Amino acid sequence: MRILIVEDEPDLLSSLAKALREEGYAVDTANDGEEGFYKAESWDYDAVVLDVMLPKLDGWGVLQKLRKVKKTPVLMLTARDASRDRVRGLDTGADDYVVKPFDLAELLARLRALIRRAAGQTRNLIEIGEVTIDTAARIVRRAGVPVTLTAREYTLLEFLAVHRRELVTRTALYEHLFDEDDSTLSNLLDVHVSNIRKKLGAELITTRRGHGYCIE
Amino acid sequence: MIFLNSIRWRLQLWHGLLLVFVLAGFGFTAFQLQRSNQLRGIDQDLQHRIEVISRVMHRPGQGPGRSPPAGFGPVDGPPRDNFGPPRDRPGLEGSSPPRPVSPEERDRREDFLRGSPRFGEPPKARLPDPQSPDFAPALRDLPLTPQDLNLFDSSASNAFYYLAWTRDGRLLYHSESAPANLPPAPRGPGLSITRMRGTLREMLHYLPPGECILVGRDIGRELADTRRFAAVLLGAGGAVLAFGLAGGWWLATRAIRPIKDISATAAKISTGDLSQRIPPADTDNELGQLANVLNSAFARVEAAFAQQARFTSDAAHELRTPVSIMLTQTQASLTRERPAPEYRETVEACQRAAQRMRRLIESLLELARLDAAQEPIKLGRLDLAGTAADCVEQVRPLASERLITIETDLAATECSGDPERLAQVITNLLTNAIHYNKDRGEVRVSVQQQNGSVILTVTDTGQGISSEDLPHIFERFWRADKARSQANGRTGLGLAIAKSIADAHGGTIEVVSELGKGSTFTLRLPATRALSNQ
Numbered sequence: 001m002r003i004l005i006v007e008d009e010p011d012l013l014s015s016l017a018k019a020l021r022e023e024g025y026a027v028d029t030a031n032d033g034e035e036g037f038y039k040a041e042s043w044d045y046d047a048v049v050l051d052v053m054l055p056k057l058d059g060w061g062v063l064q065k066l067r068k069v070k071k072t073p074v075l076m077l078t079a080r081d082a083s084r085d086r087v088r089g090l091d092t093g094a095d096d097y098v099v100k101p102f103d104l105a106e107l108l109a110r111l112r113a114l115i116r117r118a119a120g121q122t123r124n125l126i127e128i129g130e131v132t133i134d135t136a137a138r139i140v141r142r143a144g145v146p147v148t149l150t151a152r153e154y155t156l157l158e159f160l161a162v163h164r165r166e167l168v169t170r171t172a173l174y175e176h177l178f179d180e181d182d183s184t185l186s187n188l189l190d191v192h193v194s195n196i197r198k199k200l201g202a203e204l205i206t207t208r209r210g211h212g213y214c215i216e
Numbered sequence: 217m218i219f220l221n222s223i224r225w226r227l228q229l230w231h232g233l234l235l236v237f238v239l240a241g242f243g244f245t246a247f248q249l250q251r252s253n254q255l256r257g258i259d260q261d262l263q264h265r266i267e268v269i270s271r272v273m274h275r276p277g278q279g280p281g282r283s284p285p286a287g288f289g290p291v292d293g294p295p296r297d298n299f300g301p302p303r304d305r306p307g308l309e310g311s312s313p314p315r316p317v318s319p320e321e322r323d324r325r326e327d328f329l330r331g332s333p334r335f336g337e338p339p340k341a342r343l344p345d346p347q348s349p350d351f352a353p354a355l356r357d358l359p360l361t362p363q364d365l366n367l368f369d370s371s372a373s374n375a376f377y378y379l380a381w382t383r384d385g386r387l388l389y390h391s392e393s394a395p396a397n398l399p400p401a402p403r404g405p406g407l408s409i410t411r412m413r414g415t416l417r418e419m420l421h422y423l424p425p426g427e428c429i430l431v432g433r434d435i436g437r438e439l440a441d442t443r444r445f446a447a448v449l450l451g452a453g454g455a456v457l458a459f460g461l462a463g464g465w466w467l468a469t470r471a472i473r474p475i476k477d478i479s480a481t482a483a484k485i486s487t488g489d490l491s492q493r494i495p496p497a498d499t500d501n502e503l504g505q506l507a508n509v510l511n512s513a514f515a516r517v518e519a520a521f522a523q524q525a526r527f528t529s530d531a532a533h534e535l536r537t538p539v540s541i542m543l544t545q546t547q548a549s550l551t552r553e554r555p556a557p558e559y560r561e562t563v564e565a566c567q568r569a570a571q572r573m574r575r576l577i578e579s580l581l582e583l584a585r586l587d588a589a590q591e592p593i594k595l596g597r598l599d600l601a602g603t604a605a606d607c608v609e610q611v612r613p614l615a616s617e618r619l620i621t622i623e624t625d626l627a628a629t630e631c632s633g634d635p636e637r638l639a640q641v642i643t644n645l646l647t648n649a650i651h652y653n654k655d656r657g658e659v660r661v662s663v664q665q666q667n668g669s670v671i672l673t674v675t676d677t678g679q680g681i682s683s684e685d686l687p688h689i690f691e692r693f694w695r696a697d698k699a700r701s702q703a704n705g706r707t708g709l710g711l712a713i714a715k716s717i718a719d720a721h722g723g724t725i726e727v728v729s730e731l732g733k734g735s736t737f738t739l740r741l742p743a744t745r746a747l748s749n750q
Binding site for chain 2: 009011012014015016018019022079080099100101102103104105107
């Protein structure tokens with residue numbers, strides 16, 4: 001899952017990015033509205049965390065421009081909790097709203113819910129045959145037995161599971177799993193896939209040669 | 217008696233009192249006029265009869281030695297010497313000679329002398345037979361005018377009676393209808409006495425020789441008429457009073473309704489929605505003006521409330537960002553064990569956030585103090601040029617980082633002010649001028665005295681301020697770029713504090729700006745103790 005954070009407070013931005021990366025997200029950052037809009041427009045993020053008070057172009061402006069071209073889920077971060085602001089945010093096309101100061105855990109839960117909803121899921125438990133994925137606890141079980149996956153393996157599996165029965169191209173996987181600073185080599189993707197197959201069964205992920213992967 | 221405090225009741229009370237007073241005065245006057253008119257008419261009538269009778273008693277040519285008509289007086293006969301001619305009534309002396317009297321006229325004269333047959337108790341004394349040749353011989357031959365004759369018409373002389381006494385109080389004559397219970401004629405000092413005795417109106421007249429004539433009339437009917445008139449007046453007055461009170465109540469209600477409306481709306485506004493206004497029904501009248509005054513007061517209160525609310529929400533907003541930094545930093549770093557440098561980073565970020573909060577809180581407290589005027593400005597004599605020079609030296613390192621030059625043109629001035637606070641203003645203007653300047657830009661500072669003012673200007677060659685932002689830049693938390701730029705510790709309160717300090721000194725602070733070319737801030741302080749005055 002790849003997420004964009006648009007925030008002009010360096011200390012807030014760095015801690016948010018660190019926390020999200022540790023949660024296994026690929027994180028891109030932007031310091032002002034213009035940069036944020038440019039990035040949000042050029043990549044298919046799974047979610048955007050957007051501050052309202054931004055230099056150059058404020059959060060409302062970014063959201064308004066973005067909604068004309070993309071449906072990326074947007075979580076607004078604001079220091080104002082006036083209901084007028086909330087209504088405005090939701091009306092402009094924000095998918096959720098978090099008022100500063102917020103709890104990191106709450107922000108993460110809201111982000112997960114946002115991504116899940118965008119993929120058409122309503123529960124945080126995905127079942128694929130005998131494999132179950134708890135997206136809230138980030139735990140994968142095979143026949144009820146927890147299986148240990150690395151963060152990368154987990155995000156790869158979750159992304160494929162969320163887009164179940166869809167063909168996920170290698171490009172899409174790179175875009176969603178690795179952020180702009182990652183210098184991951186293409187073959188690493190294959191390594192992760194083969195590791196998952198070893199742990200959860202070879203038949204879980206099918207390879208469409210030349211196109212990508214899919215969980216049936 | 218709480219209702220007496222209500223304007224409506226008080227109006228009604230005063231209105232009622234006034235009405236009663238006016239009506240009573242009017243009614244009393246009308247009654248008195250009517251009564252005195254009536255009495256005057258009766259008195260004139262009585263007077264007329266007295267004149268006629270006295271003429272009868274002192275007919276010219278009838279000497280004092282002549283005996284009175286038989287049976288026309290007390291039974292024992294009148295004293296002869298009482299019948300002298302009137303000495304003081306020359307009008308009667310020169311009467312015209314007698315003229316023939318018709319039989320009808322004679323009847324009327326007799327009627328007159330007898331008085332009304334309808335009147336009172338019958339007299340004790342018997343009257344002589346009217347057919348007798350001695351009957352009222354004088355009257356028969358009197359030279360009466362037709363008007364006088366009218367008096368003897370029995371219909372006109374209803375209830376009329378007369379009596380005459382001799383000088384020593386013996387009853388000389390009396391009409392048939394004269395009440396028998398009359399006391400002997402009193403000796404009055406004047407010539408005429410008019411009096412009321414029960415329903416009887418009587419007039420006593422003393423003839424110069426001493427005889428006394430009393431003419432009276434029962435005016436019961438007239439008195440009843442007068443009472444009826446009084447009753448009608450009273451009834452009409454009562455009706456007018458009731459009508460007036462009802463009208464007054466209606467008027468008071470009408471006059472007070474807008475006041476009640478206004479006070480009801482005002483009460484609603486003061487307890488709740490400050491954005492409501494009193495509907496100005498008619499702005500021309502006094503109540504419309506009152507509504508306007510109240511509305512403008514409400515507008516000011518609302519604006520003050522809105523400003524206060526905005527300030528509070530802005531302050532909360534400004535505090536939220538550092539708090540969220542501290543929260544996310546600490547929460548993120550506590551999710552797992554980390555190496556020491558990472559903790560250090562977290563602690564440093566928290567420290568930065570805390571320092572930012574401290575700056576903000578200090579600024580807020582300073583503004584609150586200036587607002588409440590808790591700490592009066594310590595006015596001391598000071599040279600603004602010296603203060604400005606100190607401030608320039610303080611910010612010079614900041615300017616040289618970005619190769620910005622500061623030029624000064626500082627003329628020695630003297631004004632009164634708080635050096636610390638004014639230095640704060642100047643430093644704020646200077647750091648703004650540096651912060652919003654371009655690299656290798658220029659800042660010019662000048663201090664001069666002009667027309668009783670000490671003027672400090674700070675001009676930069678920066679980005680300038682757009683005309684939309686210009687009116688707002690002294691507002692609290694206003695930032696032209698709408699974004700927090702906490703890196704250099706700006707709270708968005710600097711210019712607001714500068715303005716408050718300038719205001720507290722009785723000065724002004726203004727700005728002119730051209731987008732892309734730069735801005736000039738002008739601080740103007742009154743030079744209360746100018747050098748020339750020392």
